[in-house]
Amino acid sequence: MKVFVGIDLGSTTTKAVVLDEDGVVLGRGITNSRSNYDLAAEVARTEAFVSARFDLLRREVEATAGREALDRLLSAFRLEQRRAQLGLLRERVETEARLSESADEGRALLDALGVLFDRIEAEEEERFESGDAGERSDFFRDAVGSAYARIAEELVCPPGADRTVNAGVKARGGAGRTPNGVTFDRLMGLYDKSIVAVENQRIELGFRDHIGPALFRIGDPREVREGVSRALALEIVVAGQVGTGYGRARLPFPKEQIRSEILCHGLGAHVMFPATRTVLDIGGQDTKAIQVDEQGIVTSFQMNDRCAAGCGRYLGYIADEMNVGLHELGPIALAGKRPVRITSTCTVFAGAELRERIALGERREDILAGLHRAVILRAMSLLARSGGIEEEFSFTGGVARNPAAVAALERLVYENYGTRRINISPESIYTGALGAAHFARRAA
């Protein structure tokens, strides 16, 4: 079958979308961009094709095997992928540990690491067994990193022991040691050293590599197995692909297959919500206010200047400063009762601004609520400059996943323009890649 691929190499994450001939989304993939766009593009693309295969699988056997069995297969597949990555990380961290100055230290570290990785793997298995799909980061680095830190902390300072409560993951282990004298900092140091290398190592995460073990894991039911082989047999032909985003120049595509992210976000939003006439995209490093016509073609746009104030990256810094995950930021801010008035959204000063507010005795959730409002205020200015919000409006980009940003936007849109329909797709992070894929399809 013919498919069309869109790849969006953003500054923070890289996304890929696969469409079938009718323009229906078959698969999506996402990974963090790292400093290696080539690999990120490959990983996102592979993931999109994996999910496309699953979608084909779903089309093949949903009626006979049932949706539940397929969901189970998908999560078994994810587990197999993660185990492969974990194996790689373990190997790497252990190699680093063997390079320790003394043989004693090396042995002590390897002991601790053995316990640590066994537990992470067991937790992954448990997660799968219990069917827990709960909230967690999409990215290996984040998901495994937080488990690693938590278990490392417990190893040096078992639960129930006296500990000084301190903010900050790295400070949490305090001066504690394992019985063999391994410190928390040493364990985290090994992780930090290894994770980038693991992320940048090419690893087979494809459908064909893990589907067998995954199928085996769910008991190899016949209806599912037959569906899998039919889906595997289906030949997927890429009939066109278009790339976009900050890393677009890295793609080995001819010039006609590269589109600006502004056009892709415009078209992507149009595909998701055809009545959209105004699009706001807040990405990692830039904010764009876009006006589109009834075909999804951009008629005018405004973009922040070279300063990344008020973009996704700013919220990222704030999350780091507060030692919370990026996805936790919005929910905390929503609890704010009295948003603090903040006017500067300068990323460089984010930490100073935050500490100053805390020093003044402001509540954390009120500060965060104020920061989200400030981010959206900046976006409102770009929206006004691009021509305002006359009709239906869509909010896209990573920040559209943040509920506090959405709440601030809804309020400010109402105050400035009155009642306007605001569309936010749960898949909004894929808008650029979706638009790119549709450009590929339109060109064919």
Add this chain to the structure above:
Amino acid sequence: MSVETKDRSMLLQKEMIAEHYRRLEQAPETGEPVVYTFVPGNLTELIRSFGALPVLPEINALQSAMRGKSQAYIAAAERSGHSEDVCSYVKCDLGMLRSGNVGPTGTRLPKPDLLLLSYTGCFTFMKWFELLREEYGCPTVFLHVPYQADGRETPEQRAYVTRQIREDLLPALEKVTGRRYDEDRLRESLATSASSEDDLVAVLESARRTPSPIDAYFGAVYYVGPIFSAFRGTEEGARYYAALRSEVEERASRGLGPLTPSGPLDSQKYRLVVEGPPNWTHFRDFWRMFSDEGAVVVASTYTKVGGTYDTGFRHDPGDPLGTLADYCSGCYTNLSLPARVEMLARYVREYSADGFLIHSVKSCNSFSAGQLTILREVERRTGAPGAFIESDLVDARYFSPANLKTRLESYFQMIDARRAGARA
């Protein structure tokens, strides 16, 4: 770039500029008086009729930036207390002064015998000369040139500026140069100006052709260089414009496009009108973002900052002081917003442009104030798509290639998509 790939006029201009800076360096020995003045409203013919040499600080700043020297100068000015928000032309000039006052071509610049401000539309110019006056302790003449609120000069305004030239400026020039005002000499020079102005207008209007034989922004900043600075009304200036005109006419007759950083741009995909000054620190990189995409600029407002000749103004030898007053009043940034909108809308129509682009620089309020209104209004009147990009004049810290490229590529692709839509 090798010699063969440069236009003849470019080489000629390079020699003229080098020679002028050499003459300025020798001025303390030769005794030629020196007058510092700015491009908008500059009274070059009058200055030179007194045997004085003009120095244009903002030209020094942009030339320094094109040679990669502005960042160090800006840093020097900031060390001496000027904030990051001060106009980068000013800081580049003051930094150059603090660093030995060596001009862009490597020759030392002389001290001014007179500071002459003949345009007050830019308040920063006034502050800039106040700082230089502090530094040099030389005489200063500040003319007050009224803003053209109705888009044109009234008879009262004309009389007001003419009187200032006659009563304040002439005595000051006589005093610092030790020469009498020589009206015949001035008339002769003004006649030379008018002929160069005819040539320049012919060159700029050649862009109405398809393909355009010139780039009316990046290419034309070179074309306006001599006439906006020290060479208007001079013989070498007239020679330059005659040569330039024949060069452009030859290109036009052969159906060729201009030379750009991407090579000769004969096949032109987008015709644009541009508002606002260029960035000078990355001038060629910036130009390349256009030429690589096949975009040619067919008209620009920046090339009118030293005179809106294409709307009919010529220096008039029949009324020497009155014509100078007209000139001071008529420079582009002294025009009202509606007059600027009208000019841009006319360019879009008359030069068959696919769209227009505003390059907004953080340093210059004379340009930037109201640019978004201009954008919307020109869009409304012409139906041509507009776009907005931002950087700075000579401060490289404000030039983000990735950001500009994204915006420009989006803009070009937007024009493509519109064309495809129009065909469907």
